[in-house]
Amino acid sequence: MKLLSLLIVLIVFQEQISCFSLNIPASPGYYQDGDFVIGGLFSLRVTSGDTRNMFNFNDTLYFPEFVYEDLTKNYQHMLAMVFAIENINKDQNILFNMSLGFYLFNVDFIEVKAVESSLALLSGESPPVPNYSCRPEKTDKLVAVIGGISTGISTQISRVLSLYNVPQISYAPFDQSLGTRVQLQSPYQFPSPTTVLYQGIIQLLLYFSWVWVGLLVPDDMRGEVFLRDITEEMTNHGLCVAFAEKGEVYTSEDPAYWKIFLKRVQLPRVMLAFGVTHAFQTSFPIFTLYSSFDNVWITTSDWYITALPFEQDLIYTYFSAGLSFSVHMDEILGFKDFLGSVQPRKYPHDIFMQDVWSIIFECPRSYQYNVRELSQCEQNGSLSTRPLHVWDMNTSPSSYKVHAAVYAIAQALHEELSLRVEGGSLDQSVLQVPLPWKLHPFLQQGQLGRSSNTGNIMNKEVSATKLDIFNYQSLTSGTKAQVKVGEFVFESHSVQRLSLNDELITWGENLNQTPVSVCSQSCPLGFRKTPVEGKPFCCFDCVLCPDGEIANETDMDHCIKCPEDQYPNKQRNQCLPKIKAFLSHEDTLGAVLTSVAISLAAFSAMILGLFICYRDTPIVRANNRNLSYLLLVSLMLCFLCSLIFIGQPSTVTCVLRQVIFGVVFSVAVSAILAKTFIVVVAFKAIKPGSTLQMWMVTRLSNAIVCCGSIIQVCICAVWLGTYPPFPDVDMQSEFGQIILLCNEGSTLAFYCVLGYLGFLASLSLLIAFLARRLPDSFNEAKTITFSMLVFCIVWISFVPTYLSSKGKTMVAVEILSILASSAGLLGCIFLPKCYVILLRSGGHSRKKLLK
Structure with missing residues (x-):
């Protein structure tokens, strides 16, 4: 029995030696005892990195780290956890009069420190001793851990805590791929309204007509998912990605690369930045040093520009036109008052406050054991009096998550303890802290999401209905601030509302109006x-x-x-x-044609009157005055029938004008053919021994006129019976006009009418040409030959001209052809006779004619 006791003492002594034999400075933590302890791993600085070996914490010489930046605003995350625990401890009903404690560490942004601090939570000492519990009074009370600020740090913490099944709640932005990075249990994550965020960004871009957008995303799985989804949404809404830059710009040591990148940034006027700020914070000096352009930056709440304390004037100069989306959060009740009451002497054991306070109040600092201590600093100062670029009294999204995580753990403890109370096993005199993994079932019932190795996510997204939109501004008082300028409310894809107060938005120092971001200027009307x-x-x-x-x-x-x-x-x-157009009497062309037609018809009537008056003269009688009367009447009707072509087409006029034109002209040409025939036969009939008698000639001439006209009448009758002309419209021939016209119906019938007229005219021309050498006195052969030649030329030229004309011109061409051919017949045949009748009527006799 004594030997066994000695062995136990040696084992305990060896364990204590192992725990206290570390020869390097500890990474200090802030510990407050309680019945249950929650670990917290936060990031307060940007440092040069860890100088110790990752796998052996005992035998490496330690060199002080170089601190690039102190992110004083991230200290609010710790205070949110302290505030939540203090409130929970004040309420005796939550934990059945038991208290919560905490053990807080600063891991900066270094994953090695995250692993070390996670081991310190499990061993109770810092630096840690893996697989040893150096402080059982600490480690046995650990129930859960909150941390870290990014996916990478959360992953390293989870790889340690999951070995011991300790619950971990990450306050980093939600990352669906986090479950695939951890071999055992992944941490719980707060749901992220990605669908709402995407739609809000799209609606904002559409609101300002920003269609040419550059993207800046982290070079990880979360950045890949965002790039894929937002590109798809932008394409669906007619927006374009100018370029997509992944990862850290500053990692390239080639200045030429920076200039190339900055040249690309100048292409679009709008930049969409996604990811946590610290992933790109070393890029900000590049913007401030090299950029002279005015871009509008659209960010999410994770891109927390105001968390950067360095060169705030430059930061706000180049990001003052920024717009930021943040999930709408109700203010944590009493948190601002708590922040205003925080002072170093109120929390003397808070080693992190030493650094933060000395920076915020610009106090002299001294180093002792690598821990900053206050020296000649304002002890009674209030955080509420500090400028925004070093401290923000408003609750940040990360602080809100930390506060909610503490209450989620407290609720899980409450439910676990409630089961023990109901079972009668809770004895406060002999306190037994519940094993950490017993809280998992209760945490899973909450609103926290969890990634698994298979990719399944529980409650991964709770659709937030409202996003607040903030604008980075320099206020009139000189203070830099984020001003709420609008909100985006999302209920469904079909019900969403973006409201912005444009008057509150400032677009930077060099922009007086809303910038335009397009690859090509808008195409104007037309x-x-x-x-x-x-x-x-x-x-x-x-x-x-x-x-x-x-x-x-x-x-x-x-x-x-x-x-x-x-x-x-x-x-x-x-x-x-379009204007309805047709050849009307009011048109200049229509009025001229009407006047010409009436004048020629009147002239024909005058010649007819003259022939009637001098009907007994030899020249009238010698040329068959009946045929002359008939020809003059038909020519007069030819002139008048052209009037039917003028005016708005109707069914009656469309039918009558071609029929009347064809029939009247056939009568006129038939009469000319008969006159030509009489000229030839008359001279043959008076020769001695001729068997032809004049009475037979007269009857034959009448038969020619009748047959020639009847054939044309039959052609027109067939035309009207099969496919007659009808009123039609032509909308294409004349620009801006609807041409009202007569469709000829059967084109074949129309050209048959013209062809038949051509046949009669050609026959007359041929006969007259053969009779041209007969005696000149009262011989009409020459005048008929010339008149038929004119007639044929007119109508031969009519066909191609008619076919190449459009609209009103077609009608005018046909009218001109009618008038020209009729005038040619009238002038060639009757004007010489009128000259003889009026000027030389007394010098002719039957005898002279016979000679």
Whole structure:
């Protein structure tokens, strides 16, 4: 029995020797005892890194770290945990009159320190002794741990704590991939409203018409997921990614790379930064040293620019136009008053307050055992009096998470203790701290999410309905601040609302108005976009809309074709109603043609009157006056039938004008053919021995006129019976006009009418040409030959001219052809006779004619 007792003493003594044989300075922690202890791992500084070996904490010479920056605002995270624990301890009902303690460490942003501090929580000493419990009074009370600030640090903490199944709550931004990095149990995470955040960013970009955006994301899985999702959302809403920069810019030692990066940053006027601030904080000096441009930075609450204490004037100069999204949080009741009452003598054992207080109040500092101590510093100062760039009295998102994490652990303890009370096993005189892993079932029932190795996430996202939008500003008092300028409320993809107060937003020192971020300037009205090969769809050229199409909005991908009854204006941004056009009597051309037609018809009537008056003269009688009367009447009707072509087309006029034209002209040409026939036959009939009699000639001429006219009537009857002319519209021939016209119906029938007239005219021309050598006196062969030649030339030229004309011109061409051919017949045949009748009527006789 004595031997066994001696062995136990030796083992305990050896353990104590191991715990106290460390020859390097401890990484100090802030410990406050309680019935239960919660560990806390926070990041208060940016240092040069750990100089000790990662695997052996005992035998390495220690060198003091170089501190780049003291992030004084991150001390609020610790105070949020202290504040929550103090409130819980004041409420005796939560833990059944038991108390909470804490053990806090600063791990900076170094993953090795996170591992070391996690081991220190388990061994009770710092530096730690793995697999030893040097301070059972500390380690046996540990129930959970809160930390760290980033995914990398949270991962290293979890790799240690998960070996002992100690619950860990991370206050880092939610990372779905965290479960795949930890081999055993992953930490609990606070849900992140990623869907709401994406939609809020998209709506903000659309609100200001920022379509050309640069992205700055961390080079990790979380950055990859964000880049993939936000790019997809932007593309769906017509927005483009100008470039996407991953990782730390400052890691490159080549200054040329920085200049290339800054040149890329100048392309878009809007930069979207995602990720925690410390992942890019060494890039900020590059912006302040090299950048002379004015970008608008859109960030999330994780991008906490105001946490950086260095060169605040420069930071706010280059980020003063920034807009930040933050999940709407209710103020923690009493937390501001608590922060205002914090003083070093109130918490004399808080070793971290020594550093923070000396920085915030700009006190002289001295180093002793690598711990900053207050020296000649204002002991009664209040944090509420300090400027924003070194301290912010408003609750940061991370502080809010830490405070909520403490209450989540306290609630889990309450539920575990409640089960023991109901079972009658809770005896405060013999206190037994619950084993840490017994809290897992209770933590899983809360609103915390947890990643697993299989990728399943419990309650990974609770849709936050509101995001607050802040603007980095320099206030009139000289204070730098984040001012709330709007909010985004999200209920569903179909129900969301963005509200902004534009008057509260400042766009930096060099911007007087809302900046524009586009790859290409908007295409004005009347122009459409055309893509540029090799560039995103936000980069385009502007092309004028083609004829007949308009663009009544800016940046249209395709022009809109105007309806048939409308036409585009000169700017091609509006469709105007087309004007109905036809050859009317009010038009200048219509009035001229009408006047000419009536004048020629009147002239024909005068010649007819003249022939009637001098009907007994030899020249009238010698040329078959009945045919002359008929020809003059038909020519007069030809002139008048052209009037039917003038005016708005109707069913009646469309049918009558071609039929009347065809029939009247066939009568006129048939009469000319009959006159030509009579000229030839008359001279043959008077020769001695001729068997032809004049009465037979007269009857034959009448038969020619009747047959020639009846055939044309039959052609017109077939035309009207099959496919008659009808009123129609032509919307394409004339720009801005709807041409009212007559559709000829059967084109074949129309050209049959013209062809038949051509046949009669050609036959007359041929016969007259053969009779040209007959005696000159009262011989109409020459005049008929010339008149038929004019007639044929007019109508031969009519066909190609008619086919190449459009709109009102077609009608005018046909009218001119009618008038020209009729006038040619009238002038060539009857003007010489009028000359003879009026000027030489007395010198002719039947005898002279016979000679």
